[in-house]
């Protein structure tokens with residue numbers, strides 16, 4: 001029964017494009033760590049040979065069925081038991097790589113992993129045509145691409161999914177991985193190709209066609225390409241806004257010495273990352289702490305307290321750097337101590353008003369546990385007047401955590417605005433490679449086409465559209481220059497993926 005099933009699989013299986021490439025293997029789970037389970041993956045034409053040799057089985061593995069098998073290293077006549085492991089076989093082309101694949105779910109001890117990897121390595125023998133070697137980074141995904149199991153945007157999505165640190169990054173990577181970007185790019189390509197086809201008709205039948213017909217076709221192609229150009233420009237704009245999510249939103253904590261900047265950083269990160277002390281000037285330099293705030297990657301920077309009267313050279317340097325951090329960050333949280341007069345020094349007021357663009361500041365009135373309701377109201381009013389109501393004001397206490405949740409909500413709201421995302425709409429993260437081809441090839445080709453005025457040079461118009469279409473082909477890997485991009489795309493991967 002099982003053999004019959006196996007036979008039917010064989011009947012319909014095709015030969016993968018990479019059939020003559022070496023069979024590769026790798027530890028796909030984290031190396032160098034003890035774990036309950038470690039997965040070794042093997043892909044290529046010699047998977048079954050490896051299966052027979054390791055398990056001593058006489059019959060072929062049933063595709064897609066897990067079975068518990070003893071694994072042996074056959075040294076001479078003696079069989080050495082290495083592990084008892086779950087074995088899973090995928091037959092080409094229905095596997096991640098499109099080749100035969102074998103997965104060994106081993107016990108995760110280092111010695112077990114080492115012995116099984118060693119046993120697989122020993123099965124390689126080039127003289128007998130058994131080309132078996134350890135995989136290079138990204139080689140499994142590269143095989144998947146070469147066998148048409150995924151396009152380059154999906155492959156890049158796999159790498160992004162593995163690298164994703166926050167919820168928003170995960171959502172965006174999943175979008176690429178599931179082929180949504182590919183579908184969009186393919187749609188754009190068909191529109192351009194359809195434009196080329198119509199222009200080609202003008203070239204082929206030009207002399208027989210009426211001038212008005214020719215103009216009507218040109219106008220229609222032009223209109224379509226103008227709409228497409230707009231759509232791609234919007235897409236690129238969204239990519240640029242979303243890239244803030246990939247690198248992390250830069251947030252700087254600024255304020256007078258002792259206002260509670262380090263305490264606020266600790267409250268937001270929920271640990272004791274920064275040194276808190278009641279000696280003013282404790283933070284001498286800017287400290288970057290990467291954190292996850294409500295699903296957004298944030299690089300929060302604690303800076304030296306800003307005051308004008310310091311003569312300490314180290315502190316002066318720290319203040320300079322704090323100001324530089326404030327100017328280059330995406331958002332500043334200005335921390336104010338309500339028990340101090342003045343609430344905001346003139347130096348700090350000038351700096352915030354002149355050096356930081358308006359919409360990028362949140363004011364946090366800290367230490368609310370030290371003032372009563374009326375006092376806090378007066379402080380908030382004064383701060384409002386100082387900054388002409390330009391910035392949102394939040395009241396917090398780092399001692400009893402009051403208002404922190406509210407502040408985090410406000411931060412999340414600002415991050416949504418900065419990245420052009422919301423919890424309902426996914427961010428758009430694509431590789432630098434894709435963004436570059438979109439702007440340098442696709443948008444360039446469309447612009448050149450659109451700047452061409454009339455019927456004079458239809459051949460040139462076709463060339464420009466072909467340039468744009470080729471660009472999209474380069475992005476998905478469906479077109480020329482694939483070899484040249486393979487290295488760029490797959491070098492980002494880890495071994496075993």
Ligand SMILES: Nc1nc2c(ncn2[C@@H]2O[C@H](COP(=O)(O)OP(=O)(O)OP(=O)(O)O)[C@@H](O)[C@H]2O)c(=O)[nH]1
Nearest residue numbers: 258259260261262263277281282283305367398399
């Ligand atoms: N009562 C009260 N004290 C606080 C609060 N936040 C911070 N403090 C105290 O204020 C003092 C200064 O806090 P830090 O967080 O070190 O202030 P900073 O702004 O980082 O100080 P510098 O590094 O010197 O610029 C410490 O003694 C904190 O315990 C608060 O909300 N309430």
